[in-house]
Amino acid sequence: MKFCKKYEEYMQEQKEKKNLPGVGFKKLKKILKKCRRRDHLPSRIASINQQHGNNCPRECAVCDGTFFPELQKEMEDVVGWFNENAQKLLELHLASSFKKCLTWFKGKTSHHLGLIQEGQDLVNYALINAVAIRKILKKYDKIHESSQGQAFKTQVQKRRIEILQSPWLCELMAFHINLKESQKESGAVLASPPSLFGGCSFIFDDGKPFLSCELSDSVKVDIDLTCSICLDTVFDPISLTCGHIYCYMCACSAASVNVVDGLKAADPSEKCPLCREVCVYKGAVHLDELSILLKRSCQEYWEERRKTERAERLQQAKEYWDYQCRSFTGI
Template identity: 65%
Template sequence: MKFCKTYQEYMEGQHHNLPGVGFKKLKKIMKTCRRDCQSHNSLNAINSCHDQCPVCDGTFFPSLLNEMSDVLGCFNHRAQKLLDIHLASGFRKYLFWLKGKLHGDHTVLVQEGRDLVTYALINAIAIRKILKKYDKIHYSKQGQLFKSQVQTMHKEILQSPWLIELMALYLNLRRTNSESMKAPTLFDGCSLTFKDGKPSLTCELFDSIKIDIDLTCSVCLDTVFDPVSLTCGHIFCYSCACLAASTSIVDGLKAADPKEKCPLCREEGVYEGAVRLEELNILLARNCHEYWEQRLRTERVERIKQAKEHWESQCRAFMGV
């Protein structure tokens, strides 16, 4: 079965009206382009199509970009909601229970997570295939160039921090509840691996997609502690991210100046939308226990120190000193 048909059947079979890639519509745009180029039957016409194609470029890339944004937004929203329910405690947990959203059975949670992962991956494959088709028709590399541009714009679904959180959720559930593994798993071949004492999150997905995430903070050069993902996709310790953003742990990353840059890629404005990776934090705490306890003591001392300095400065400001 051709992928286009597989993709259409998958999207039509969803209970929710989820956004997706207009695979057939985009192929139709390119078919029109190819027919127009062939009708001219001249080298100049074909060359103009290679370099710049008004038939495709005016509709193909803008349409695909909008669809990628919608897919990413839907995935992030649903994944965040699922993880909020799983991590809920106290009064919030009670509210979720009253609304009927909290399931005691981890099998249901795993299945919902699996559905989300499948949705992310099949759309990632659809995007990759349609761009490959574009380059084949146009004898160009514009599709690959567009893919690189989209990654710098953070519209690539495989860059989503919520995908990392779902991977960590799966590994945490596998460790804590063996019964949950009777249900279909979120990932095949997903694991936390160590090389020279440094951890990384690896996962081999279908259609040759592989994710390999280094969990070493590039600021302190150690395993990330209380990890946070900036909007550029790079992961740091929360305290190291605050240090790089020239803000205190007390004020937090939202207080960072918009001009502050990521210490790795030097992109500006990456701190306000940063995501705390709580499931990843739990995973690393369980698998790097000795290191975690030592780092916890060090961080506690530093946070108490910063909190004391913060309140002293607030008191001085209040007293007009």
């Protein structure tokens, strides 16, 4: 079965359950068909086209005015829906027993099998849309004999609207490993539980920690869990809006804020230490599932780091309140 038909059937099935945003794969293919016909171009543009050796130049209104804006909007909708629903699922997993009981009373799933199935649905949704985007951009470059599709992909990756770069996908990976480990520790055996990921694991490669996962035969995600500030395994990890992961206190230091005020108090002009993007601290995401995974997998390191950071946080809190008191009293 061709991917276009497979994708359309998948999205149709999902929309019957809930109204999901997706990539208008068939519609975008129709837009590209117009670019195959050179006779629709004005003679001036066709001349430029021949000079550059492309089937469709930058001046093509079909591409610049329709294809890329349409695809970008659809990507933003897909990533937004995925992030929102992955966040809800993971918040439910980490919720108190009382909140889980309320959720069950309202008719929503809260047991392990149900959570895994919801996670599986989210992963499938992320994967098939990632493949759809990759294929349509590859088709764009093939038709135009250009690399504009890849350039667009690089641009959206910098803007963090590539679904495989979502911090919530990282959290789902950690969630999957945590569920398996919890079942082993409790001795519980679930009958034929659905698999959330294939080959998902927390590994050390040459002494560096990685979260590695094969989503399909052609899609693999490797996430480096070394903080580029302290050069150690991330502790109390957070993901900035640019997608880079740091220790919480390291991020506070980079943003020039006190740990008491937190990252929300960071000045918008403060930059990510790696990519130098601005406005990346205020919307930072705490990676709670990843934190649980690291605590379980690196117990000695985690306990030592916890003691060190507790003393540092107390010192910063003392300095903060001393400063506030002096400012209030004028002494």
